[in-house]
Amino acid sequence: MTIKYSNYPDEKGHFGQFGGVFASETLMHCLDELNTAYRKLKTDPDFLAQFNQDLADYVGRPSPLYLAERLTEECDGAKIWLKREDLNHTGAHKINNTVGQILLAKAMGKKRIIAETGAGQHGVATATVCARMGLECVVYMGEVDIQRQAINVYRMKLMGAEVRSVDSGSKTLKDALNEAMRDWVTHVDDTFYIIGTVAGPDPYPQMVRDFNSVIGQEAKKQFADKVGGLPDALVACVGGGSNAMGLFHPFLDDSSVQLYGVEAGGHGVESGQHAASITGGKVGVLHGNRTYVMSDQQGQIIETHSISAGLDYPGVGPEHAFLNESGRANYVTINDGEALAAFHSLTRVEGILPALETSHAVAYGMKLAKSLSPEQNIIINLSGRGDKDVHTIAAIEGVSV
């Protein structure tokens, strides 16, 4: 039987065995309210018109689909196209989702916005839309991430957001998410929680996906206009998986298009020090949904490792888990060293500095292109720009800036 992927999730937020609503009872009613409001607004012409106008005039969409000729030449295989989400306002795809969720928050009459962030891109994207709408904004961020993404912390503060350091657990993204959940449960009446990835309890995975689907919708049309037909493969990095889901979703029912989600292999999956939840994790429940998680024998969530803070997360969006189980998408890993090498390649031959997260997709895309023929085409989601990472990269390479 052919699965009609665009029909998922079901009424209860399930993607096959994955997804769902595994939340504290205190949040159940407000998740219901959010679900009702979202279902109503997602087909509301005025809401969609406002969303599309904001994406055009504020975010700067559509983002270009760029043929990376020199990178293609270097790989000597399939043509490599880059979907330039790095050119969006604030420098990554994350703004697509926050522009959508803030409109929803406004429509629901919420006065206060909270968010979690890992690399800081989602925090910045949230602080940005809050500044624009004049709403109070609190961003939770792990102490470790605050250290390695200092520039983004400062950007958020400049825009009037309060950045709260989280020092529990591994002091990274998952702990920031826990803390944001605790805040939400405490201020459930007036607070809207803008989750930054396709995880969390229903309706977040589908909502964040839908707001990011503009990436895939544009890419599909741009490719048809420039080349005709469909690309052979799509490649995107996967931490929680929002940029990948945004690119993949409009292509899910086009079975000729191969999908590759690239997880963070860290020091190598066999080392145990990685953040590849699908490749190296098992089915479990974390942050409101059933998905692949990285946990030990006793079910404790284990600390992940990746060179990129944005991929350093022990779970993955439930729809990715579903696409993996059904075989529709392929999930592969790229380790720290390969990502770093790809960062340099793209920077050197195309003059584009990708984020470290994105560099994982670039690395796999280059490998894939090499294995394909020149008449084939692949699209790599260039999900974010790398300015925020230059200090990290300089430090790794022993360069003082």
Added chain:
Amino acid sequence: MSLLKTTFEQLEGRKALIPFVTAGYPDPKWTVDIMHELVKNGADVIELGMPFSDPMADGPVIQQASEHAITQGIGIESTIAMVKTFRQTNQTTPVVLMGYLNPVECMGYDQFVAQAKAAGVDALLLVDSPPEESKELLEKLKAQDLEQIFLIAPTTTEARARMICEHAAGFVYYVALKGVTGSADLDSMAVNKDVINIKKYTDLPVAVGFGVKDATSAVAVAEHANAVVIGSALVSLMGACESLESAKQVTGEFIKPIRSALDSL
């Protein structure tokens, strides 16, 4: 008849006192002795926390206790083992395991139910597994006469409260505030009103927890409830103890006044 049912029936109008302790905190060797000490000083039911790395619904006290217990190697299996030891000398006090779904999921439902049953566990409370997502687990628990405790919160709608009560067993746990465990600012008027409402939907006992910290707050929320749960305040006191003897003493001193205050109602 389940041990919880017997226990609540034998109260004959007295309010039940349900202390919560995190398994393995501050010292794994103390937990079973502390459980006995709680019973000696008037606990009717014990909630034993299964440490989890990402306790989203817990405040800082229980988060830290969980982290500390995990570093000492305490997880779901060692928590169940503690109940087994406790049962060697106590066969009458119900024990409710409280925690999060992932460790149970990781162990496997069948394996969990079998081990918990064999150890003498009476019920399970999972903060992140509402009735809608608990169907399979609930069936497996019921098949072994284990009860799954569900929560009702101040934000729960009437329709949901009815649905939850339909699935509930053992007792219904009313979360007294919007927030995490151990928060302040209980609105006892609102709590009492909500408890009255819950009782319209179920004949099960209603326990009130989250934010109850001493005799005064216990009495304030116990007007219509059948039981009060006290966790963070006790866990916090135990964490400061340097020896089992002092932990036992502190536990007794903490529980006794709450017991007598509840008995004076």
